[in-house]
Amino acid sequence: MxxxxxxxxxxxxxxxxxxxxxxxxxxxxxxxxxxxxxxxxxxxxxxxxxxxxxxxxxxxxxxxxxxxxxxxxxxxxxxxxxxxxxxxxxxxxxxxxxxxxxxxxxxxxxxxxxxxxxxxxxxxxxxxxxxxxxxxxxxxxxxxxxxxxxxxxxxxxxxxLPTTAQHPYLSFSLAGEYTRIDGVLPVRAGQGLTIPVAVSASPAGTLPENLAVVTEVDGRTVGEPVPVTDAGAGHGGAAVHVRVPHGCKHQVMLRLTRGGKNLRSVDVYLRTRDVPNCARG
CATH class of the missing domain: 1.20.120 (Four Helix Bundle (Hemerythrin (Met), subunit A))
Incomplete structure (x- = not known):
């Protein structure tokens, strides 16, 4: 078997x-x-x-x-x-x-x-x-x-664990024709300037509330803070009015703030043309 x-x-x-x-x-x-x-x-x-x-x-x-x-x-x-x-x-x-x-x-x-x-x-x-x-x-x-x-x-x-909402990163820059400024801007003493600025949030979303732009000329704050207008889709802007003081050279510092806290800043340098000995140098 x-x-x-x-x-x-x-x-x-x-x-x-x-x-x-x-x-x-x-x-x-x-x-x-x-x-x-x-x-x-x-x-x-x-x-x-x-x-x-x-x-x-x-x-x-x-x-x-x-x-x-x-x-x-x-x-x-x-x-x-x-x-x-x-x-x-x-x-x-x-x-x-x-x-x-x-x-x-x-x-x-x-x-x-x-x-x-x-x-x-x-x-x-x-x-x-x-x-x-x-x-x-x-x-x-x-x-x-x-x-x-x-x-x-x-x-x-x-x-x-507590959860904290992540705030978007804010970019702050000059807008309009001021984006093409190269070097020092020639101006006249007493001239009024309207300087536009742009704010955007990244990633795209809603801008935080209570954003404003504070203006400093030669290190001194001038005027009142200008509120940032929300244009939607995470973008906004403001227009700052500045009168050029007397003197040869000036620095205009624009600060983006929220609740009195500085967030970002941009600056514009000016040189007067109609004051003697200021056109050059």
Whole structure:
């Protein structure tokens, strides 16, 4: 009677052990992929992706390299160190080849590429006893508990952090024909100037309220602050009226303020033409 040949017991044991060693990293990688695809950005996604970031790449390298004298007690620590080394090397390679580093998916790709190395980690003799398997799994359990506690603490802090609205960056510049001024503007003593200025918010949005332009001539404030008119779409402007004083050279400083606080400034330099000895020099 012909019986179906079965592989030797030691071979089956080695195969089972290989599946055990491969199964946990593969499961953690699957959880990380699911977290990246399904979980919203925040502590939950960080918790799900953390094993693929800090443990799976290094553990795969440990399984493939089989360093001599590596005790089970330091396997988790070495796995974290090797994970960081592997991700750093992969990031540098991506930067050199493509000019960018895909931070969101890089840990997943590195973990997937290194995952088959876990197949090398099985014993030639009998499979480990259940207690020995539990001892091997202890560093993983400790890492998991620590990661869960860290993510819970991060989530708690994240929820209770105060939120502050980010103010847009304001640009302040001369407008109209004054944008073409090159150097010193020739004027006459007593001449009235109307200097337009432009304000814009970046990114485009609504200008803050209570913006005004304060005028200084030769370091002295003149006139009243001129309110900035909001033109919509994050843009606004004002027109400042200045009378040229007597003298040869003058500096007109326009300051953008809000609630008395200086935000930005632009200046215009003047030289009178009708005063003796002022046309030149």
């Amino acid at each position: 012909n019986a179906t040949s079965r592989p030797p017991l030691s071979v089956r044991h080695r195969t089972d052990a290989a599946l055990v060693h491969l199964g946990l990293p593969a499961a953690l990688l699957g959880i990380a992929v699911a977290g990246h695809l399904l979980a919203p950005a925040g502590p939950l996604r960080a918790l799900l992706v953390a094993p693929a970031l800090l443990w799976v790449p290094g553990r795969s390298l440990m399984a493939g390299l089989r360093p001599a004298g590596a005790a089970a007690a330091v396997t988790a620590a070495l796995s974290v160190v090797l994970s960081l080394v592997a991700l750093t090397a992969a990031g540098l390679l991506c930067q050199a080849v493509t000019g960018r580093v895909p931070l969101a998916v890089l840990p997943l790709w590195v973990s997937a590429v290194l995952l088959p190395l876990n197949l090398r980690e099985w014993r030639a003799e009998h499979p480990a006893a259940p207690l020995a398997l539990l001892a091997k799994a202890r560093p993983v359990a400790v890492f998991g508990v620590a990661g869960t506690a860290s993510a819970a603490l991060l989530a708690l802090v994240f929820i209770h």
